[in-house]
Amino acid sequence: MFDPVERAPAYIKVSSAIEHKILSRALREGDVLPAELELAQQxxxxxxxxxxxxxxxxNAGLVARPPxxxxxxxxxxxxxxxxxxMRHALVLHEVSFVDVWEAMMVIEPEVAALAAMRRNQADLVALTQTSEAFRDSPEGDPTSVNIVALFFEQLGAASRNQVLVLAKQSLAQCLAPSLARMIDTVPQARARITDAQRRIINAVRDKNADEARKWMSKHVxxxxxxxxxxxxxPDTPISV
Incomplete structure (x- = not known):
């Protein structure tokens, strides 16, 4: 009736115990862990x-060893x-382009609206520099897609919402391969992206959340x- 209970290896139990301390905030970022020998004794x-x-x-990013x-x-x-x-999980679940696009249609306009309400001068400078870098990048430049992704990332930072930042980064990574193909294939793609970025920046500069939301919706x-x-x-599965 019942399957045998699996015995977890000792290292998993140790890892889980330390992880619990970290996630419960008993151990906080920057706290130094005891030496390996001391931990072994404990x-x-x-x-x-x-x-x-x-x-x-x-590997999970919960501890690190400074240089x-x-x-x-x-x-x-x-x-x-x-x-x-998250991107690896989406790929393994055979998520399609249209799935990712629909998620972006929900998330990105609201991120732009929040950015318009919460941005500071440094955010405006960063967005403007990134947009200009994309505008000035030559045709066929493989870094163009990274610049577009950076623009979305900077808007996320300006929104001051870490949950949205984490959620949207994986979506941008998922779209990167096909976005690169689109930029190089569609003649008007660069001009339309540049125009949308300019209008979004203007709305963010003016702290006009409705306009930022509208233009991001059009952009996506x-x-x-x-x-x-x-x-x-649209049904093409995303790839790494």
Whole structure:
């Protein structure tokens, strides 16, 4: 009737115990963990078990070893790493372009509206510089898609909402390969992206949330039209 209970390896139990301390805020970012030998004594396990547990936590971004340091410190997973893990999950679940696009249609206009309400002067400077970098990038430049992604990332930062920042980064990564193809294939793509970025920046500068939301909606909607012109099927599964 019942399956045997699996016994978790000792390193997983050690990793889980340390992870619980971190997630419960008993250990906070920047706190220095005890040395491996001391941890081994506390958990009553071999030092190699502690080392494997710390390796697992490091891979998850919960601990890190600063350059030249002998002991681990509690860290915060980088947004890019979280987004990368989410992107892998979406790929494995065979999510299509249209699924990602629909999510962007929900998230990105609200991010732009929040950015308009919460931005500071540094945000405006960063957005303007990024938009100009895209405008001035030559045809066929493989870094163009990274510049477009950076524009979305900077808007997320200006929104001052970390949940939205983490959610949207994985979506941008998912669209990157097909976006690069669209930019290089559709003749008017660069001009339309540049125009949309300019109008979004103007709305953000004027703190006009409704205008920022409207132009971001048009911008993301334009992506779908560009993909169709480029011959990319909406049902095409995203790839890494």
């Amino acid at each position: 958990f009553r396990v071999h030092r190699s078990t502690v080392r494997e547990a710390l390796r697992q936590l490091e 030249g340091a002998k002991r681990m410190i509690v860290s915060r997973p980088e947004a890019a790493k979280v987004a990368s893990g 909607r334009d992506f779908k039209r560009g993909y169709e012109v480029a011959g990319i099927s």
